[in-house]
Amino acid sequence: MIELLxxxxxxxxxxxxxxxxxxxxxxxxxxxxxxxxxxxxxxxPRRVMIDAARADEARRILTDAGVGAEMREG
Structure with a gap:
């Protein structure tokens, strides 16, 4: 699990x-x-955690939805 935001x-x-x-x-x-x-x-703050294997997909979804600026680096 990694921290998405x-x-x-x-x-x-x-x-x-x-x-x-x-x-x-x-x-x-x-x-x-x-x-x-x-x-x-x-x-x-609260952290949204996701499976590391799907991190790229999740980041792309957040960027497309307009909340990419909320994401953690990495």
Whole structure:
């Protein structure tokens, strides 16, 4: 598993999850329960993790959808 993106924006996370689901790419959101630690302020970013074998495809999908700037380097 690799980190595809990291953000505090729950709308972006939801959008990326939908894009990955539609493409048949399994993903999960790490750190989504960390809001308990920051008092539900949304300070700590959440990470969208995907299978490394499909990283290029996932990055292409995010770029085509207009959220490529949100991706992590690598």
């Amino acid at each position: 990291r953000t505090n924006d729950v709308v972006v996370i939801s959008f990326v999850e939908a894009l990955m689901r539609d493409a048949g790419i399994g993903c999960f959101v790490a750190d989504q329960n960390m809001s308990v630690m920051d008092g539900s302020l949304g300070i700590l």
